Amino acid sequence: MDEFIGREKELAYLEHMYSSGKRQTCAIYGRRRIGKTTLIGKFCEGKPTLYIQFFDGTESANLLAIRDAVTEMKGEDPGAFRDFLDALKAIRRICSEERTVLVFDEYPYLTKSSGYISSAVQKFIDHDLRGTNTMLIICGSSIRAMRKELEDPVGPLFGRFPVRMEIKPLPMTDCRRFHPQMTDLDAMKVYMVVGGVPYYHEIMDGNTFEECIRNSFVGPPAPLSDEALVMVQRELSPSSSYISLLTFIAGGSVTIKELAEKMRISDSLCGRYVRDLEFIGMVERVNPMANTPKDTILRIKDNLLRFHFSVVRRYGSRLRAEDTDAVYTEMEQDIDTFFGQAFEDVCSEFIQRRFVCREIGKWWGRGAYGDREIDIVADAREGGTGIFLLCECKFRRRKSDFSVLNRLADSADFVKGPNNRRLVLFSISGFDGDLIEHAEGRKDLMLFGMDDLYR
Secondary structure, three states, X not given: OOOOOOOHHHHHHHHHHXXXXXXXXXXXXXXXXXXXXXXXXXXXXXXXXXXXXXXXXXXXXXXXXXXXXXXXXXXXXXXXXXXXXXXXXXHHHHHHHOOOEEEEEOHHHHHHHOOOHHHHHHHHHXXXXXXXXOEEEEEEOOHHHHHHHHHOXXXXXXXXXXXXXXXXXXXXXXXXXXXXXXXXXXXXXXXXXXXXXXXXXXXXXXXXXHHHHHHHHOOOOOOOOOHHHHHHHHHOOXXXXXXXXXXXXXXXXXXXXXXXXXXXXOHHHHHHHHHHHHHOOOEEEEOEOOOOXXXXXXXXXXXXXXXHHHOHHHOHHHHHOOOHHHHHHHHHHHHXXXXXXXXXXXXXXXXXXXXXXXXXXXEEEEEOOEEEEXXXXXXXXXXXXXXXXXXXXXXXXXXXXXXXXXXXXXHXXXXXXXXXXXXXXXXXXXEOHHHXXXXXXXXXXXXXXXXXXXX
């Protein structure tokens, strides 16, 4: 698919920067496959651009990349560069001749090849680009490396990139456009598996959800079967420790204490590993709302990681089997279980689009008949009025009826918190007629189905 999907705000901001006519610097970073290069390429269309793609290799290899980029832009070979400082002289000449968008893509690879690079870039920005109207963009897929370069107070690039864009996953409403041939339900299932990463949606190109899973996770090709592990290995070290941690979280160990015991490490070391995973958006802490016991619990945040460690990892070498029908049939029950929690994320995303949320999380506690849980709780505002949302999310084949509402209402009785409450039901299969009639004209009860979630 060649259509440029989403990123309208990011693209508009880059255009706004460029329209100033002044020297500008911008840092763009985000996880692999998130669409950084596509965004920058779209922005650079029709503009004089020196686009340099760096590699995880030696300084010599990256000097050759600069030489190739200059040759492509100017139509003539500048000759070999002795070092990066020599290359920057050639780049400065180009930037002084005409207004140029200068892009250093995968910048962390360049700094990895030699320790003096960022100091050279600092001087290049402060002195060589002065008097030009160049727009310099540095980009990277290693969130940790990019943030270290930009946020270290004693680092050479500190303060040199006041505009920083972390490219986030696309919302489900945008991802729907990757799958025009699918039903709404199947497109939602694909989103729950791979999240808002454009590249994954391009790979999951099939007529049905089942076809996408078979083509992408099952069988000898299976391009996404190991993608989650590659994500962890490229970002974190020792990767084996973080992979073990994610495996235990997916298995139900959701506190630091439980995880430390499983991994046989200290609570402090386990806490450090968890903070690393939080820092790059792989894990998050569930926000306990109202009178929830304040023992924060952990969950895997990234969709593909959660799918891998909850479903894919269970099947190991069987995923490489030629009989994809049998493997998929075996996986179906685990996939259906996975959708339960994943659907809560879809509903939470909808709530944050629909309302102004001051705080959002979950509630869990004990009621008269044992443990109780409310899927989503949100302290929100609508039209200037404060409201407290208590939400139940049902991803099942039958319509939701009064029994679902009654269970939510019973649990809500044990929640201490603000007044002006609204009970909210999400149901992928809709609602029965009696419940719809009961909800009509009521402000304290809201029903949302498939059509609402795609608005």
